[in-house]
Amino acid sequence: MEMHNARCTCRNCPAADFGANKRSIGPAIIACHRRPEIGFVDPETITFEECPQWRSTPYGYLLQNMRVMILGIDGYLGWTLALWLGTLGCEISGVDNYARRDWVKERGAHTVVPISRMTERLRAANEVLGIEVNFRELDIFNDRDRLQEFIDEIKPEAIVYYGECPSAPYSMIDVEHASYVQQNNVLGTLGVLFMMRDLVPQTSLVKLGTMGEYGTPPTGRPLFEGMFPDEAILRWNDREWNLGGEITPRDPGSFYHLSKVHDTFNTAKACRFWGLRSYDIMQGVIYGVNTPQVAADPRLRTRLDIDEWFGTVINRFVAQAVVGFPLTIYGSGEQIRGFIGLEDGMQCVTRLIAHPPAPAQYDVVNQMSGFNSIKQLADTVARIASKEFHIPVTIQRVENPRVEYDVHPYEPIYNKLPEQFGFEPRVQLDDEIYRMLELLTQPDIKQRIEEKKHLILPRTWWSGEKKLVESLEIIEEIKYEASA
Numbered sequence: 001m002e003m004h005n006a007r008c009t010c011r012n013c014p015a016a017d018f019g020a021n022k023r024s025i026g027p028a029i030i031a032c033h034r035r036p037e038i039g040f041v042d043p044e045t046i047t048f049e050e051c052p053q054w055r056s057t058p059y060g061y062l063l064q065n066m067r068v069m070i071l072g073i074d075g076y077l078g079w080t081l082a083l084w085l086g087t088l089g090c091e092i093s094g095v096d097n098y099a100r101r102d103w104v105k106e107r108g109a110h111t112v113v114p115i116s117r118m119t120e121r122l123r124a125a126n127e128v129l130g131i132e133v134n135f136r137e138l139d140i141f142n143d144r145d146r147l148q149e150f151i152d153e154i155k156p157e158a159i160v161y162y163g164e165c166p167s168a169p170y171s172m173i174d175v176e177h178a179s180y181v182q183q184n185n186v187l188g189t190l191g192v193l194f195m196m197r198d199l200v201p202q203t204s205l206v207k208l209g210t211m212g213e214y215g216t217p218p219t220g221r222p223l224f225e226g227m228f229p230d231e232a233i234l235r236w237n238d239r240e241w242n243l244g245g246e247i248t249p250r251d252p253g254s255f256y257h258l259s260k261v262h263d264t265f266n267t268a269k270a271c272r273f274w275g276l277r278s279y280d281i282m283q284g285v286i287y288g289v290n291t292p293q294v295a296a297d298p299r300l301r302t303r304l305d306i307d308e309w310f311g312t313v314i315n316r317f318v319a320q321a322v323v324g325f326p327l328t329i330y331g332s333g334e335q336i337r338g339f340i341g342l343e344d345g346m347q348c349v350t351r352l353i354a355h356p357p358a359p360a361q362y363d364v365v366n367q368m369s370g371f372n373s374i375k376q377l378a379d380t381v382a383r384i385a386s387k388e389f390h391i392p393v394t395i396q397r398v399e400n401p402r403v404e405y406d407v408h409p410y411e412p413i414y415n416k417l418p419e420q421f422g423f424e425p426r427v428q429l430d431d432e433i434y435r436m437l438e439l440l441t442q443p444d445i446k447q448r449i450e451e452k453k454h455l456i457l458p459r460t461w462w463s464g465e466k467k468l469v470e471s472l473e474i475i476e477e478i479k480y481e482a483s484a
């Protein structure tokens with residue numbers, strides 16, 4: 001079967017030098033940074049399939065030794081991606097200021113899967129997987145000059161931008177935290193966009209947004225992939241407008257989600273103003289702890305948080321089950337969200353890097369492999385924990401500290417990754433929950449969950465109140481008993 005990017009040409013390739021013929025009049029021609037011997041060529045003539053610099057991988061053709069810079073490389077996804085892409089032969093560089101480690105400490109929590117210090121991680125990546133990661137400790141927002149120098153030195157061919165604060169509750173604590181999250185995320189991104197304009201305008205930016213940017217519109221309007229489809233019509237006062245290509249309305253649910261919406265507009269405009277190229281990923285909630293690389297050695301593991309600020313739902317439910325803490329559903333539990341397994345998330349990003357946008361192209365993909373209600377997820381975790389691991393599990397409803405629709409329509413559209421980029425989901429929810437239970441029931445990890453289980457129940461209310469949520473009811477009928 002033809003690879004998804006086989007017919008891409010130099011127009012999409014980050015090695016193409018579009019400035020090569022600035023002064024010539026006539027059809028565009030390019031030179032190649034990687035193959036100067038070919039001289040000037042029409043950007044449409046050589047395909048990735050034909051070019052010896054692009055070699056075949058399971059995720060499409062990938063530039064040999066492609067230089068990929070990961071912003072936020074110490075995080076849950078950043079570290080996992082570094083090892084994943086390194087194994088595929090990419091030259092990995094990355095930056096981090098260890099903010100995530102500090103935020104979790106601020107709550108008094110810790111990652112329940114222990115992770116190594118960065119020096120140890122780098123050494124282990126080299127020893128175990130033969131991957132050399134070029135790392136710089138710096139703050140994307142506060143150390144702009146240093147980041148600029150690093151980008152200039154590496155000249156990355158793709159930048160994956162994970163380096164933001166990812167927590168909705170953290171952004172809702174008080175004005176200091178809300179301001180910090182928005183400054184860190186929005187102005188961090190703005191700085192990187194300017195750096196790319198000045199230093200590497202041909203590099204593709206894979207920017208992380210979230211499905212939470214869209215919210216859950218009560219009208220039931222489908223959650224299109226960023227922009228309205230060509231056929232969308234606005235009808236008002238006996239007149240009609242075609243909305244095709246316009247960014248769809250957003251209804252973000254926290255100051256964190258709002259920071260992502262602002263990023264969306266800044267990134268879209270930078271592509272328009274300066275011809276930058278970007279895919280903006282509206283990412284569903286990621287779950288899981290497994291890729292072949294992070295599982296290869298305990299020093300290579302990625303983090304897993306369960307506290308009220310940073311624990312995401314499936315990961316947190318599994319940890320709760322392991323220590324006999326009731327699986328806590330906020331409100332009705334009928335809220336529906338999009339999800340994707342860790343390894344599938346890595347596959348999607350790889351496919352996007354392999355298929356860079358054309359100059360000035362800003363596009364959005366909804367990255368998820370399915371959707372579930374929170375209650376369905378609790379049921380699934382409870383079923384697997386009790387049946388396969390003989391752990392009795394209770395599911396409990398608590399007051400909802402967030403302001404969100406408890407019951408709502410949900411029709412996400414997530415066709416582009418499978419249809420245009422060849423994404424094939426491989427992670428089954430049940431299998432990954434099983435693998436997580438295998439890891440989290442190990443005595444040392446179970447002990448780490450026990451130590452911090454008092455930080456699971458939320459105290460951070462969207463209203464600003466500071467109180468522990470109260471239990472509403474134990475849902476008796478889905479209380480599982482150990483089956484052995």
Ligand SMILES: NC(=O)c1ccc[n+]([C@@H]2O[C@H](COP(=O)([O-])OP(=O)(O)OC[C@H]3O[C@@H](n4cnc5c(N)ncnc54)[C@H](O)[C@@H]3O)[C@@H](O)[C@H]2O)c1
Pocket residue numbers: 071072073074075076077078095096097098099100101138139140141142161162163164165166167184188208209210211283284285286287312
């Ligand atoms: N994990 C999910 O379920 C999920 C879902 C949707 C979107 N996202 C987005 O994906 C991205 C990565 O998420 P994650 O779960 O890996 O989060 P994470 O907190 O584990 O990773 C982010 C990393 O960026 C670093 N960082 C933050 N601000 C920085 C700065 N100013 N300078 C340098 N480094 C900085 C942090 O220290 C951390 O290591 C985030 O942008 C997040 O919003 C995550």
